Amino acid sequence: EPEVTQTPSHQVTQMGQEVILRCVPISNHLYFYWYRQILGQKVEFLVSFYNNEISEKSEIFDDQFSVERPDGSNFTLKIRSTKLEDSAMYFCASSDTSLEQFFGPGTRLTVL
Amino acid sequence: KQEVTQIPAALSVPEGENLVLNCSFTDSAIYNLQWFRQDPGKGLTSLLLIQSSQREQTSGRLNASLDKSSGRSTLYIAASQPGDSATYLCAVLNTNAGKSTFGDGTTLTVKP
Numbered sequence: 158e159p160e161v162t163q164t165p166s167h168q169v170t171q172m173g174q175e176v177i178l179r180c181v182p183i184s185n186h187l188y189f190y191w192y193r194q195i196l197g198q199k200v201e202f203l204v205s206f207y208n209n210e211i212s213e214k215s216e217i218f219d220d221q222f223s224v225e226r227p228d229g230s231n232f233t234l235k236i237r238s239t240k241l242e243d244s245a246m247y248f249c250a251s252s253d254t255s256l257e258q259f260f261g262p263g264t265r266l267t268v269l
Numbered sequence: 270k271q272e273v274t275q276i277p278a279a280l281s282v283p284e285g286e287n288l289v290l291n292c293s294f295t296d297s298a299i300y301n302l303q304w305f306r307q308d309p310g311k312g313l314t315s316l317l318l319i320q321s322s323q324r325e326q327t328s329g330r331l332n333a334s335l336d337k338s339s340g341r342s343t344l345y346i347a348a349s350q351p352g353d354s355a356t357y358l359c360a361v362l363n364t365n366a367g368k369s370t371f372g373d374g375t376t377l378t379v380k381p
Contacts, residue, residue: 192369199373199374200360213366248312255318258369260314263312
């Protein structure tokens with residue numbers, strides 16, 4: 158069964174460093190999303206992406222964040238200068254026109 | 270601003286029992302509602318998607334209902350099994366641009 162994959166599973170970085178989280182959505186999906194979940198808290202929407210542009214973004218998704226679909230298969234989230242409070246599990250999701258979202262296993266980001 | 274609440278926060282039942290998980294949302298102008306399962310430290314698994322025009326969806330032992338006018342959804346699990354133990358999340362898709370709002374989840378424990 159097709160699934161969303163994410164790499165790496167765990168990323169440790171120093172405060173102020175740039176990180177890129179990678180996702181491979183399900184192949185025939187057209188809508189892509191990033192969410193995050195801080196330990197013990199709700200899943201929070203960051204950004205949605207369709208037709209090579211951002212459809213919607215939350216107030217969390219400030220200038221430190223960017224997304225890109227560099228080729229036909231990958232979808233990336235870049236955090237330019239990480240802060241301690243960026244430590245969280247980051248989930249990528251994708252959907253087809255039904256908008257049923259399928260999530261990847263997540264990348265645990267730890268900022269020291 | 271959409272708010273999603275799930276009650277109860279935790280539920281413990283003996284194996285074989287039928288149970289109901291509740292989800293309420295403040296803004297009834299939704300696009301769809303999706304129920305997920307999350308195992309500890311893992312990603313989200315889609316269980317059921319209900320479009321805003323639908324009243325219920327069924328998959329195996331799971332049945333989800335939606336009452337948009339009252340801002341409520343329920344997830345009914347029949348004949349619960351220990352393998353059903355997990356956190357169940359409901360998420361409301363507010364627009365077709367992709368922003369979903371999640372509840373805090375109900376953590377279910379099914380005792381053998």
